[in-house]
Amino acid sequence: MKKILLSFSLIAGLTLSVFAQQQNQKIKVGIGGEFLYALGSTAEFYNLGYGVSAQGEYLFSPKLSATLSGGYMVLTINKLFKEIYEEWDVKIDSKTFYPVKAGLKYNLNKTFYAAAEAGASISKDKTARGNSFAYAGGLGSSFEVSSKASLDFGLRYEEWAVSAKDRLSFIGFRAAYSFGL
Numbered sequence: 059m060k061k062i063l064l065s066f067s068l069i070a071g072l073t074l075s076v077f078a079q080q081q082n083q084k085i086k087v088g089i090g091g092e093f094l095y096a097l098g099s100t101a102e103f104y105n106l107g108y109g110v111s112a113q114g115e116y117l118f119s120p121k122l123s124a125t126l127s128g129g130y131m132v133l134t135i136n137k138l139f140k141e142i143y144e145e146w147d148v149k150i151d152s153k154t155f156y157p158v159k160a161g162l163k164y165n166l167n168k169t170f171y172a173a174a175e176a177g178a179s180i181s182k183d184k185t186a187r188g189n190s191f192a193y194a195g196g197l198g199s200s201f202e203v204s205s206k207a208s209l210d211f212g213l214r215y216e217e218w219a220v221s222a223k224d225r226l227s228f229i230g231f232r233a234a235y236s237f238g239l
Contacts, residue, residue: 083238086115088210090234092129096136097227104153107133107228115163115236123163125175131155156180157192157218170199179218179226190218194230210234 094107111129118124134152143150161175172195179192196214203209211233218226 083206084117085239086117086123086236087239088113088115088234088236090210090232092131093231094131094133094216094228095230096133097229100226100228101136103136104133104226105136107131107230111157111232111234113234113236121165123165125161125163125173126159127161127175127177128158129156131157131179153181153183155218159192159194161194169201170197172197173212173214188220190220190226192216192218196230198232200236207235207237210236 089112090110092107092109092111094109096104096106109129109131111127113125113127115126116124132152132154135150140150157177157179159175159177161173161177163171163173165171174193174195176191176193179190181188194214194216196212196216198210198212198214200208200210212231214230214232216228216230220226
């Protein structure tokens with residue numbers, strides 16, 4: 059069964075790749091890696107974050123596009139905080155979140171862009187503070203590697219608001235491969 063699923067995935071990927079090379083780039087899809095660095099009071103509990111994300115982009119014009127993104131993020135617990143709980147025989151592991159956001163991307167020129175997104179950061183782990191409102195803003199750069207594909211690098215400030223007083227804030231870096239459909 060695994061071989062069949064792997065074969066189907068490979069064929070679908072190759073088909074999408076060929077299709078992406080032949081079509082107008084009104085729609086783009088990007089898949090990439092994420093790295094988060096905790097800021098302020100968030101750094102007292104969480105240290106670093108990492109994960110993967112997928113982002114779809116619909117171009118309204120050469121300058122403006124709408125984005126929709128989803129990801130899988132793991133936040134590692136700060137070593138000092140972990141050691142404090144271990145003294146009480148309580149084991150604390152890294153926490154997993156699923157951020158889902160929609161936003162706008164404005165191309166400043168052919169290479170650089172500014173982006174803003176809002177959505178939710180979802181966690182099934184109640185000790186990880188449940189679901190929260192997520193918003194982010196940042197700058198990035200996209201470099202063409204072929205007529206229909208590009209490498210995308212972005213730097214952003216992101217915050218997940220659990221309540222009016224309880225917030226998690228990060229600096230995020232994303233490196234992705236994008237292709238047109």
